[in-house]
Amino acid sequence: MPPMRTASLTEQPGEREIASFAPLVHRPLVIAGNGPSAAVPPQHRLPADPVVFRMNWFFLESHYHFGSHVDAWFFSVPNQTLEETLAQEIRSGRYTVDRLLSPMQLPSGRDGDGWGNQLLDVDVVQQDHWAVVARHPRLARRFMSRPGLPTTGLQALGFALAVGFREVYLSGIDLYESAEARYGYTVTDQVAAALTAKDITPGYESAHSIDTDLAFLQACLTEFPDARVHNLSESVNLSVYLGTAPEQVEGPDLAAGSTAHLGEPKDRVVATLAGAPGADPVVVTAPRDRRLWQEVDGRRCAYVTVVSGNYHHGARALAGSLRRVSDVPLLALATADADRVALAASDIHVIDVPEIRNPNTSQRFQQRFQHTYTKLNVFRLDFLDRLVYLDSDTVVRKNIDELFAGHGFAAAPDSGFDRASSREFNSGVLALEPSHAQFCRMLDALAATPSRDGGDQGFLNSFLDTWEALPVEYNTTKRVFAHHPALYTDADVKVLHYVGNKPWDPLRDPAHDRYAELDRDWLDCLEAWELRELVTDLRAVASAQAREDAGLQVSGGSSLSPFRQAQKLNAKRRFAQAEEVLRDAWRTKEATPAELRELARALRAQGRHSEAVATLRTAARLAPESMAVTRELQAARARAVVQTLRRLNAKVVGRG
Known part of the structure; x- marks a missing residue:
């Protein structure tokens, strides 16, 4: 989409919006609010294949009550979490949204906002519904009243009639009449943190009033007397002016039409991974149309990685590299501190897993490896027949789907500072058949099994009696490039493993970086918008570091x-x-x-x-x-x- 909404001062307000909707106005329109009744829309009273308007936090619904396609989305109050979550819903494919309607510019064009344009790289047309309402003084007058504006659902109605819709159905616009619930969905803790008390309390807030809404409704009906506006909401006040829509007898109803994913749950349970001592059960869910595996020779197969902290940057590059060479999906096992929003935005499916720590903690182990035992969760993914595990600091350069054809446990010899040796494998690339029984045996053995480095690699090498050695091309660490250049053949590398300092690490010294060439290849695996987000994160780290340095200089601590x-x-x-x-x-x-x-x-x-x-x-x-x-x-x-x-x-x- 353009970086900001633009319109020449010589244009009449609303011309672009009217032209954009002209091909749609001959169809019936459903304006779906977020009131409690939106969770149970009367589909037998709604027409088939309507144009659909949604607003604000509609995507918190658990089911596709009005389908997964949105012709226009309305919002009138800036909110960073609202905007970034909508972008996530669009990028992950949960919804398709054609237009964004707001009287405001997105943050890149709004003064005083402390965040950037969350929808910069989302293909949504940005328009101004107030520009159309402004063409009708009878309607515009109601935007100048106290105590406030018409609510968003009524604003959408005025806009719809002004661009030319004449058959309109209001559903889920309950005018906040319920004393028990404000919305037809559950407000998550993350969303609640981005709202104020008035936003989640039943009833009208001070910025709106039912009198303002009803006065605006009357103005709409007076301005457009040829319009047929039907009430399908649970609002006593609306029914006074609109009555109730009849059942669809002249044509098919909404349920009989082709509305995408109508009534389907947004997430389906794919599998439940049994718990074990020290590891809680895991419910694996997936959105509609999401493939969690691909059949390879009759077996359910997938690539898997583990993500924590800022490793979503690595997972994004890994996913980008895989898409170039394979159709097998990538699953991300995420710990509590992982950035799930970033992963979902990159179309990486997330499975929340419990953290597993090395119980034998000691100063002599490298602290950074003690949390890598979480990787053992891959052995419990028994809804798959075979998987290939890839550390989130790897990129795949060539197709490696042949690893799904094997049996048993396979890994490549460890190499880097030292040349490859048959004594130990590197756990950054693994091919295996998941087994809950083996996962339980591993957890039982944690306390008694030594780990040379304090991490999963040392543990797995101690725990597993045998392993099939893969050629080093399946897991070539970047250190081979620097320490054994004669043994590094770039054209033969299938998986490049960025061990040690990461390409996204802001603390590296570029002037003394022997891996700059390989880092450039890593950056090429990111989409343009992912690279921009990486730069934004690095700037934030640099800014925080500068403030910390200033604090050190001032306080000495x-x-x-x-x-x-x-x-x-x-x-x-x-x-x-x-x-x-x-x-x-x-x-x-x-x-x-x-x-x-x-x-x-x-x-x-x-x-x-x-x-x-x-x-x-x-x-x-x-x-x-x-x-x-x-x-x-x-x-x-x-x-x-x-x-x-x-x-x-x-x-x-x-x-x-």
Whole structure:
């Protein structure tokens, strides 16, 4: 859609809107409000295949009471959650909406709004229904009264008659007469947080009144005496002026027409995953027409990933890469902190799963891996016959549907800093047959099964006795590109795994990034609007970081842990400050392996390689099983030797 609604000052107000609706006005129109009666529309009194007007939060309905297609959506009060949720409903395919009717510009054209245009990349025509009402003084006068405006449903009626509709049915416009309920749907907690008390309390709010609505209704009937307006709402007051519409006897009714998905539930239960000790049951639902699997050789198959925190950016790139090479759907297992709105907007189906943590928490494990046990939920998806799991920091470069043809558990050998070895597999790409029994055995074994790295990869390698080795092309980590370039053949890579720092990580130093070429390929997997949202998120992080830095300078303190402070300072190349933060912290606490690694990085950057070696030796004593610490210690020793040799050589040259 255009970035904002525009109309030349030489045009008459409403001309564009009248022209837009001209092809529709010969059909009957249903104006569907959100009152309690909207949940049970009398379909036998509504005509077949009508034009449909909806308004405000209509998409909170549990069923498609008036179908899934909306010819025009009306709203008159700015609300960020309202606008972004509608965009999500459209992007995810739950509804198709042709036009947006509002007297206001969207946020890009509204002064004082603290949010951007949520519908910037949604294909909806933006129009102004007040511009049409303004052409009729009898109607416009009612927009200038106190205590307020006609409510949105009556505004839609005035607009409809003014553009030329003559057979109109009002349904779900109950004029807030119910003392028990205001709406015909349940207001979710997320929506309630975006509203005020007056918006969810039965009865009229102070900005409107029933007298204003009835006066506007009278004005409409007087202005357009040839119109037939039928009342199908549960409103005593409307019935005084309109009566009740008769049953459809001259033609088919709404139920007999072709209205898309009429009366269907918006979500259907696909499967219920049984619970287990430490893992609650999971109800898997899906919207209409959503495929959660595709049959491959008679088996139900799907790609699966796990998303938490800001990893929706990674999942978006993964989904974009998959769409280029495969028709098999991608499912996202989401933890409580995942951005479900972002995932749904990218047409990624979300299944909420409980978080599973490593019960053997210890300072010697990498904290960032302790939550990755949530990945074990993939083993319980037994409504699938076979699945291919992909970490949300991977992208698929070639079709890998052949992995659905196998049997048993398959993974690629781990590689990166070290060359691929048959001793351990990398858990970023897995092919398997889900089994609730195996999932339960895994949960039972959590406490007694060691994990080398504290995460799911260490656990799975300890738990599983056998595994089929896939070629490394199915899980090529980006570190092979940097550390073993002779073994990296770009044309052969099927799945590229962005281990370590992520392409969407705002703390990286671009001037010293050896993976810029691969990151560019990752960015190409995003849609243009997804890339804009990534930029917006990165700006927000940068802004928050700037405020935090200003707070540090003013107060000398921070709510971040010493490790996080040092990590951020190292990323900004403020190595001496990182060292100072850590050494100050250790005056009152013991150093952790992660903190020692950050200190070693700061020391190396300052050219103090021997001190870095001593620091990493301490970290290795605290975390003897950490391969990352071992690798960094080996690299630090090599740098220290090189530095020593250079100094000796300089002395020899000086003596000569």
